[in-house]
Amino acid sequence: MAEAGSRRSAFAWNFAGTTLYNFSQWLVLAILGRLFSQATVGEYSLLLALTAPVFLLTGLNLRVIQATDARRRWSVSQFERMRHLLNAVAMGISFLIGVFTFTDMGLLAALVAVCGAKAVEARGQLNYGYFQVHDRLDYVAQSLLSRALLGPMMVALAAFLTDSLAWSAVGLMVGWVIPQLLLDKPRVQRLIRNDPQATRPEEPRTVPALRAMLTKGFPLGVDAGVSSLSINAPRYLLQATAGSAALGGFVPLAYLAQLISSITSAMATTLISPMSRAYHEGRRKYFVRSLVRLVAFGAGVSAAAMVAAWAIGDWVIARALGPEYVNRPLLMALLLSSTVITLQRMLSKALEASTAFTRYMLVDSVTLATVALASVVLIPKFGALGAAHSLTMGFLLGTAVVLAMVVKLVNTMPDSPASRD
Known part of the structure; x- marks a missing residue:
């Protein structure tokens, strides 16, 4: 009975966090639709369509690897290093696609801002994987709910003040990074302090460990x-x-x-x-x-x-x-x-x-x-x-x-x- 109750609680947290976070991304489109033309909404949609496969393809689904790393083959810092490396690769590939796709510098600037938001989102997924290791899906949901609230708010503010798609995307990035810095980071650090396996001395051979992570x-x-x-x-x-x-x-x-x-x-x-x-x-x-x-x-x-x-x-x-x-x-x-x-x-x-x-x-x-x-x-x-x-x-x-x-x-x-x- 306890397991069933725990599963219902996990479902409730996942339902609230995931649903509202995805709804907030539609809400961003609704805000842009109200403040800009339909063509501008299409341009923003194209930026999302170009960057999403790149970040997912290069992202290795690190959240799944971390959440299922029962033997703790990799340290928290090694996951973070890999995440930063993969984000840099994804941003570089996305920028190159933009250079060959867009002639408008405003769209290229907006692409860079969208890449920044995607990088923040990917980094947050790594935190969520660590929360899953400790069965703290409530932390995941609370972070998603914070992003669902702040993301559209910052987009609306930036779009209203600047009338710029690029600055609107910057607003989205800011709305997502605030919960990561103020909510997720302190919780990860607190869990690490109480996790003997996470605080063990880091393996000296980082490159082979990252290569194994890449292969997996x-x-x-x-x-x-x-x-x-x-x-x-x-x-x-x-x-x-x-x-x-x-x-x-x-x-x-x-x-x-x-x-x-x-x-x-x-x-x-x-x-x-x-x-x-x-x-x-x-x-x-x-x-x-x-x-x-x-x-x-x-x-x-x-x-x-x-x-x-x-x-x-x-x-x-x-x-x-x-x-x-x-x-x-x-x-x-x-x-x-x-x-x-x-x-x-x-x-x-x-x-x-x-x-x-x-x-x-x-x-x-x-x-x-x-x-x-x-x-x-x-x-x-x-x-x-x-x-x-x-x-x-x-x-x-x-x-x-x-x-x-x-x-x-x-x-x-x-x-x-x-x-x-």
Whole structure:
């Protein structure tokens, strides 16, 4: 009973922190939509679409490595060194992409500011991994809630005072760095002081340790980058074929639809560790029951979102973003794509729990290839609606692939009747 209560508490913290943090990123788009033109919103969306895959690809998913480093192969300072190194690489690559993509110096300046915000976000994820090591998901949620509050506030202030997209992005970076300095850093230091393994003398051979970390995290980074590219690929082609204004009308609605995935990820975070233990202990019934629970939860949230969008979506969007953003067919198409994305990601948790990371990468690669191909065919003909349908088609095929893998995984899973379900 205590474990169930703890899991409910963890879910509550994850739900509040993750959902509101993701909502705040949509709120930033809403603020920009109110204070700038739709084309400017499209430019900001393009900056996010360019930088997100780079930071995820080079990021190695260090949070997962740190949170699962039970043997403490690496010290806290070694994780920090790797994080700073990877952030520098990601910022350099993003800047080079910007140099070859943009001729407007204002956009290039905004790209640098967005990279700064992304670097702060990535550094925060490392803190969250250490909080997870100590089972302090409440610290993670409180930090996310602080960012969810300060980020949009600083964006609104900077946009109002300067009328500049670049300074608005600087405002976002400041809004995210304040909780990191005033909230996360003191808590990490306090946990380190009380953690004998964290305060042990640092290993003298740092370079081999970082090389081992790079080797371990490379597949996770590639998978995260490919997954991000699957989401962003239609945005690149929409920008190229229809321009910034069309992208600016598409992305705010896409972010709103993606809140489904952020809500369901809170449930997945609380169940992934018990599912992993169940898999390795041969408790097939518990493993399958947990997976069914995840899929049912995702389907329920998706259905509720689609009903709400049909009933009051136009009213909410008109007041939050402006009447020019109201597009019910596009919103419903994006919600359908988000439903399929959620289904694929919930099923993929079975692969993650069994540590079948190679299969996970295969699923994401198939998804990306299908999304890209569908985008090339559909977006020139149907514009933003084609972009939404491209996501649906790509993730639908990915869902079919992962479902076949999960069925095979469950059928070959050793069953231990003596273990408690």
